[in-house]
Amino acid sequence: xxxxxxxxxxxxxxxxxxxxYADREITSGYSSDxxxxxxxxxxxxxxxxxxxxxxxxxxxxxxxGLAAIVVCNSRPLPADMIESxxxxxxAVFRTPATAFEVSGRLWVALHRP
Amino acid sequence: MRDMASLPISPETGPQVVxxxxxxxxxxxxxxxxxxxxxxxxxxxxxxxRMRDNGITGVxxxxxxxxxxxxxxxxxxxxxxxGRIGQKAGELMTRTVISLExxxxxxxxxxxFNRYKFGRFPVLDRDGLLVGIVCASDILRALLVxxxxxxxxxxxxxSAAATPLERPxxxxxxxxxxxxxxxxxxAGKASAEIxxxxxxxxxxxxxxxxxxxxxxxLELNQVIHSEGGSIYAVAGKGRxxxxxxxxxxxxxxxxxxxxxxxxxxTEWIRSLGFGAGMGLPNTKRVSDDFTIDSAPGRGxxxxxxxxx
Numbered sequence: 001x002x003x004x005x006x007x008x009x010x011x012x013x014x015x016x017x018x019x020x021y022a023d024r025e026i027t028s029g030y031s032s033d034x035x036x037x038x039x040x041x042x043x044x045x046x047x048x049x050x051x052x053x054x055x056x057x058x059x060x061x062x063x064x065g066l067a068a069i070v071v072c073n074s075r076p077l078p079a080d081m082i083e084s085x086x087x088x089x090x091a092v093f094r095t096p097a098t099a100f101e102v103s104g105r106l107w108v109a110l111h112r113p
Numbered sequence: 114m115r116d117m118a119s120l121p122i123s124p125e126t127g128p129q130v131v132x133x134x135x136x137x138x139x140x141x142x143x144x145x146x147x148x149x150x151x152x153x154x155x156x157x158x159x160x161x162x163r164m165r166d167n168g169i170t171g172v173x174x175x176x177x178x179x180x181x182x183x184x185x186x187x188x189x190x191x192x193x194x195x196g197r198i199g200q201k202a203g204e205l206m207t208r209t210v211i212s213l214e215x216x217x218x219x220x221x222x223x224x225x226f227n228r229y230k231f232g233r234f235p236v237l238d239r240d241g242l243l244v245g246i247v248c249a250s251d252i253l254r255a256l257l258v259x260x261x262x263x264x265x266x267x268x269x270x271x272s273a274a275a276t277p278l279e280r281p282x283x284x285x286x287x288x289x290x291x292x293x294x295x296x297x298x299x300a301g302k303a304s305a306e307i308x309x310x311x312x313x314x315x316x317x318x319x320x321x322x323x324x325x326x327x328x329x330x331l332e333l334n335q336v337i338h339s340e341g342g343s344i345y346a347v348a349g350k351g352r353x354x355x356x357x358x359x360x361x362x363x364x365x366x367x368x369x370x371x372x373x374x375x376x377x378x379t380e381w382i383r384s385l386g387f388g389a390g391m392g393l394p395n396t397k398r399v400s401d402d403f404t405i406d407s408a409p410g411r412g413x414x415x416x417x418x419x420x421x
């Protein structure tokens with residue numbers, strides 16, 4: 001599943017990423033609000049499901065090679081976060097859905113035959 | 114017209130000296146205290162008089178020490194305009210109030226002013242009680258006083274010669290970065306640069322990731338816990354070495370700090386997703402060789418080696 005297909009496949013209201021990013025293949029997902037936990041355990045080319053809407057989340061995503069971040073619960077995205085996502089090439093999505101819901105749908109989308 | 118609420122200071126682009134002040138000063142160093150406040154049952158008229166008598170433009174509304182709303186000069190004017198100045202403050206106040214914590218670095222306050230465009234922010238302590246209020250001029254005053262002292266200190270140091278940087282050897286990556294306490298705006302920059310440089314040596318992606326994890330955790334440890342420090346990375350000939358050295362305060366119990374889940378980070382740092390107590394354990398896990406040297410009163414030095 002490519003990043004561009006990602007929002008549609010989840011079937012939930014998602015604001016499209018405002019970043020400039022390569023439309024690469026997503027291979028895994030990780031749900032966490034602890035950035036050290038993300039550093040230790042998230043897979044490269046994965047999607048991070050979180051409520052951490054600030055630029056440090058982008059820094060972590062970029063360091064471990066994540067493809068996209070989904071910010072849940074309609075948390076507002078600060079301008080400096082979007083700017084940082086743009087320069088690091090990380091796609092950022094925002095949704096009113098909870099991390100639980102997004103993670104569940106992401107799991108199904110990734111495991112669909 | 115100039116926007117009165119915004120500050121001509123950025124925690125990202127200012128000179129290093131000002132940045133360090135913005136991160137070493139706390140919100141409590143700049144705020145006005147005690148706060149002129151009112152209760153929800155006070156009338157808007159009473160709030161208006163309180164503003165006039167104290168020469169202020171915003172009054173927090175509190176109930177049992179807790180902040181429940183805010184009445185600004187703008188709301189008073191609206192109330193006067195619509196004949197509702199006799200109504201209770203509790204009915205007309207703004208309920209969505211953005212507040213700061215007294216323990217936050219001043220840099221957060223400048224970011225808030227520029228992001229939210231409010232004229233003032235109430236300040237809460239760690240128990241959520243209203244302890245102060247901060248407006249743009251409070252920040253400018255605190256900064257000016259600190260800058261004066263800093264300029265004086267720098268003038269005295271001017272005669273000291275700058276140490277020349279070490280020259281990197283051929284085919285090696287040799288990078289050094291200064292890390293500032295509580296500078297979350299720039300946190301991760303050293304790691305990003307080091308990662309980029311390692312990629313440039315065509316080192317395997319999994320190895321680069323291990324080095325990135327170690328550097329990021331050490332960098333964030335300095336941002337969160339130290340009084341400032343430096344990160345050095347040397348790579349080449351099958352070996353990456355990262356040395357993180359800070360100016361204190363030192364770790365009282367290194368064994369505890371090495372235990373996953375142990376953390377001394379404050380609430381607001383945890384709210385940013387840090388302080389999970391995984392930093393040092395993560396660093397050790399990705400290292401081929403890991404040494405830490407720390408004691409209270411002294412700084413902390415961590416040295417990591419990753420072979421490739």
